[in-house]
Structure formats: structure tokens, C-alpha cells
Amino acid sequence: MKEQVVCKTSDIQPGEMKETSFGRQEVLVCRTPDGNFYAFMNQCIHQGAPLDKGMICGATTDKSKPGSYDYCHEGEVIRCPWHGREFSIKNEGRMLANPSKKIPSFKVRVENENVIVYK
Amino acid sequence: MPKYQIPIVDTDIHERVQYKDILEYLDEPYKHYITNCHWIQEKHMPYTQPSVAGVDRADAKIPDGRPAGSDLKFMQKQLLDDIGHEVGILTSALDPSPSSMHGWHEMAVALASAYNDWQIENWLEKDERLYGSVHIAAQDRDAAIKEIDRIGPHPKMVQVLLPIDDIMWGDPFYHPIFEAAEKHNLMIGMHHNEPPVYYGKWPRYFIEWHTLIPTAHMKQITSMMFNGVFDKFPNLGLMMIEGGFTFIPHLMWKMDQQYRDLRHEVPWLKRKPSQIMKEQVRFTTQPAEELTKKEFMSLLEQMGTDEMLCFSTDYPHWDYDSPYRALPNLDTELKQKIFAENARAFYPKLPNKKEG
Ligand code: FES
Numbered sequence: 001m002k003e004q005v006v007c008k009t010s011d012i013q014p015g016e017m018k019e020t021s022f023g024r025q026e027v028l029v030c031r032t033p034d035g036n037f038y039a040f041m042n043q044c045i046h047q048g049a050p051l052d053k054g055m056i057c058g059a060t061t062d063k064s065k066p067g068s069y070d071y072c073h074e075g076e077v078i079r080c081p082w083h084g085r086e087f088s089i090k091n092e093g094r095m096l097a098n099p100s101k102k103i104p105s106f107k108v109r110v111e112n113e114n115v116i117v118y119k
Numbered sequence: 120m121p122k123y124q125i126p127i128v129d130t131d132i133h134e135r136v137q138y139k140d141i142l143e144y145l146d147e148p149y150k151h152y153i154t155n156c157h158w159i160q161e162k163h164m165p166y167t168q169p170s171v172a173g174v175d176r177a178d179a180k181i182p183d184g185r186p187a188g189s190d191l192k193f194m195q196k197q198l199l200d201d202i203g204h205e206v207g208i209l210t211s212a213l214d215p216s217p218s219s220m221h222g223w224h225e226m227a228v229a230l231a232s233a234y235n236d237w238q239i240e241n242w243l244e245k246d247e248r249l250y251g252s253v254h255i256a257a258q259d260r261d262a263a264i265k266e267i268d269r270i271g272p273h274p275k276m277v278q279v280l281l282p283i284d285d286i287m288w289g290d291p292f293y294h295p296i297f298e299a300a301e302k303h304n305l306m307i308g309m310h311h312n313e314p315p316v317y318y319g320k321w322p323r324y325f326i327e328w329h330t331l332i333p334t335a336h337m338k339q340i341t342s343m344m345f346n347g348v349f350d351k352f353p354n355l356g357l358m359m360i361e362g363g364f365t366f367i368p369h370l371m372w373k374m375d376q377q378y379r380d381l382r383h384e385v386p387w388l389k390r391k392p393s394q395i396m397k398e399q400v401r402f403t404t405q406p407a408e409e410l411t412k413k414e415f416m417s418l419l420e421q422m423g424t425d426e427m428l429c430f431s432t433d434y435p436h437w438d439y440d441s442p443y444r445a446l447p448n449l450d451t452e453l454k455q456k457i458f459a460e461n462a463r464a465f466y467p468k469l470p471n472k473k474e475g
Contacts, residue, residue: 047444053178055171081177082439084170 003118009110012037015075019052022117027106028052029115030089033075039106039117040093044080051103054081056089059096078103125455126472127442128206128462130403131310131360131431132198132249134242135188135212136234144233149226160220160230163313166325170437179435187435188212191245198434199248202442205459206469208250208277209242210310210360220256227256228266235270243275250469252280252308257296264299271303277466278306278358285319288339289346297348301355304467309339310360336362337370340400344374347387349395356465357400364402364428365410368421371396397424401465403431404457405440412447425453429462 006020006029017030019042028042028051042051058074077096078087086096093103106117138159142150152158171177172187179187179197188194199207211234220227231254243251253270255263270276279300286292288309300307316322316331336359343349343357374392382388388395410418419425432440440446442458449457463469 047439047441049176050178055177079171081171082437084437 003116005114006039006117007115009037009113009115012115015056017052017056017078019050020117022106026050027117028078029108029117030056030078032089037108037110037115038089038093039108040078040087040089041104041106043103044082044085045095045101045103046080046083046085049080049082051078051080054079059086059088125451126205126459127202127430128208128459128469129198129204129432129434130208130358130429130462131210131405131433132194132207133188133212133434133436134191134194134209134238135186136237137185137189140189140241141230141233141237144236145229149229149233152226158226163321165321166328169325169329172437174437176435176437176439179439191242194434195246198432199246204248205473206250206462207248208252208462208466209238210252210280210308211238211254221258224256224259224262228259228262231256231263231266232269235266235276239270239273239275243273250275250277250466252276252278253305254280255282255296257282257293258284260292260295263296267296267299267303267305271299271305274468276303276305277468278308280308280310283309283311283313283335283339287342287346289342289344289348291346294348294351297352297355301352304354306356306358306466308358308360309336309362311335311362332361333363333366337366340370340396341374344392344395345385345388347385349399350387350389353399355399358429358465359400359402360431361403361405361433363406363408364404365408365418367396367402367427368418371422393423397422397427401427401429401461403429404446405431405433406438407440407445410447412449415447415449425456426461426464428457429465430458 004022006022006027007018012018012029012031014031014033014035017028020027020029026042028040030038044051056075057077057079058071059077061070061072063070076089078089087093087103088096093105095101106119109116138153142153167173172180175187181190181193234254238251242249253267253276255266257263267279281288297307311332316328316335322328371393378388378392430442463472
């Protein structure tokens, strides 16, 4: 399957995410606060947890200094429901603690209120 | 159809009680203290944020809103049936529990008994795969022994979970408890709750505390070792739950070397410490560090045995280990040992392997 409508834009509010399917694959569609859509495999690359059961949130950043936190990217980070690894939605699903690893992603476009996932 | 093809004996599963569920197992006036006086156990952990749902897997919360681990049916569906467990050993969520409760020993003793009765009736007798741990309030030693004598003979109780306190486990204070456990073919289990890994205080960050839990386990093994517990109670075994396993070679080497130098101080040790560990101490695997197969095999070689590690998931906690992904892909025979046979050989009260 090359492309598929997985949901309506109104099904996912900015800062939310939702499990959908693309053919036989479970796909996590995320909508960042700026309204854009992103799609990832709905399975954590660590031990396989279902990512849709985690949360979409912000993260403390590497600008933090010992004892003082810098927090931003609200709505742009997926946190796994099991061990809590964080993945950046806007940076290709890369793991914050180890950016060489990323959740496989899918392409997404919006047409007439339809969210379409394709390869 | 279970997904996992080889038998699994899961050595660390957390069932969880809520105060309202335990009331019927408590006598008065303890019931009164909880219902009318709103007593709850004081907890100290300053960090409740580690993961998405505190210290639980976010997908293990019961759909009706109850906390993770509090419903047998949900646990069956999400864990036991889904993976295809042959045996699961319950280790509780330790709350309410006598562990780390100072003062008011009477309440701790009452809670331990109520917890044991609740566990038997609602879990052990409702699912044949589940085995249990005897809870005791060790701070009242005589009451603890009575409880071991009362509950220990239950066919599905396999170990005593000894609360961690400020008396090290090798201390003669605990020996009568070990004697009672040995009498009933129960092993001793250690699972951290609020352990003093940091000189009796909490470190600033959860990550520090969680990284250092193995040190608490190393201390108790060392204490029991040199105080001669394993020689005095040759049929007693110690299961170190959720405290890591990559430190095992270090501890064996260190204790053996110290023993060669300083044997004269502990002449009651009749075997090398590493030998005693191989014979009487076991370790659950979760939370497993991420080792390659090569690293894992080299660690086993350094331990000199592949019979000390026992697989565990720690369901439903946040740092759950998946049987499919937590350990490197091992050869079948080794897998069978780690995932089931080592634990089966360790706990005398676990049934033999199912045929077929
Ligand atoms: S399974 Fe996602 S962080 Fe471990």
C-alpha cells in the first residue's frame, strides 16, 4: 500500500497524538502545536512499547545547567509509556538521549481535511 | 495463543492492594485506624515523576481508573495470557506494607498478615500460575516468625520478602527468621522499597537512586556472606530482586580475594564466597542493562556459571522488561535456563516443568 487516509485533521488537536493504521502497520500520528502532522511507527525502538500509550509533551533541554532546568518544545516530544525514552517529533523521531537512534517515520500530507500517510 | 515459545517463570510481578481492599482482612482496631482515623502509611520517596505514569507502565493502568497491578483479570490479559507465562512470582507493590515502617510495630504486624491473606485469596488461589511472597514485619521478630509459621506452609508461598531496615541482614537478629524460612522451604527475597542506598538519605535525583540500587544488594549479600548465614542455613537461598546482575563477577572476585587475605576473621566460612554465591544466591534480570550477546556471554563466563540469573519482567512497573527484547538473543538451552529453569531449580516449592 502506497498511501492511505488515516484520519481527519479534526481527529487530532494540536499537541495530541493518535494511533491509526496504515495497511497492516500501526502508525502513530502526532500533531504538533503549530498544527503540522507527523507519522511514526507506533512501536518504541527500545523494547517495543505502544507509543500511543505514552505522552506528547515538552522536554528539558541541553541548555540546562546543573541545578537549573531549561524546558521547551512543548508538544514536540513523544515520551514512551514504559521506560520514558523521549523522541523528538520535529527532528525525525530521534531519541533525545541518543540522536543516532530514531523511530521509523512515514510521510504525511493533508488534503481536504484528510490526513494521508504515504511511503 | 501465547506468543512466547519457551516456558517463562517470571520472578518479579507486582500485584497491588488498595486500602479499601485490605480492610476485610484486618482485625479491629486496625480497621478502625484506617477507616475512621484515615491512617495511611507514610512514604518518603521524593520523586514521583520518573516516567509517564509515575513508577508504572502507562499502559498498565486499569481501564476503570484503578492503579496498575490492582486487577487480576487485567494482569492476565496484558501479561500472563498475552506472553504465556508458566509461572509468575508475586512480589507486591509494598504499599501498604510493613517494609520501611518505623514505630507502631503492631500496625506493621497486622498489615503483614492482612496482606498475606489478601494475596492468597485474591491472587494465589485465583490463578494457578501465580506464586507468592510472605510479607513480614521483621522489626517485631517474634511476630514475624509466627507469621512465617502461619503462612509459610501455604503451597503457593515460595519466599519471605525481608524488609530492608537499618540492621544488616547478616546480623544475628535475623537468624531466627532465616531458620523459620528454611524450615518451611522458603527462600529469602530482597526487593528494594525505600532502601538506604545513600547513607540513609535520598540522593537529589531519582536517576542516582535508581543507578545505585545494586549497592544496597551488594551490601546485604556481603553481610550475609561473612556473618556465615549461608553456612549456618545451608538450605536457605537468597533471591536478589531488581538489583542488577552485572556486578556479580566483581563481588565474587572481591569477596574471594578478601577471604584469602582475611579468612581468620570469619573462620566459619567453609566454602569460597564465590562458591557460596553460586550455590545459594540468585539474581533477577530486570532492569537489564543493554548488553550485546558478546558482552552478556562474557559476563556469564566471568560468573563461571549460567545458573544464577532468573528472568523477570517487573510488570507493571515503568521499567518493565519485555521477554522478547530485554536480553540479547541467546541460544535455546541458555534461554530455557534463564527464562525458567534456574528459578525452578532455586525455589523448592515451584512445581516441575510442564510436560508437552
Ligand atoms: S520500550 Fe520505549 S523506552 Fe523502553
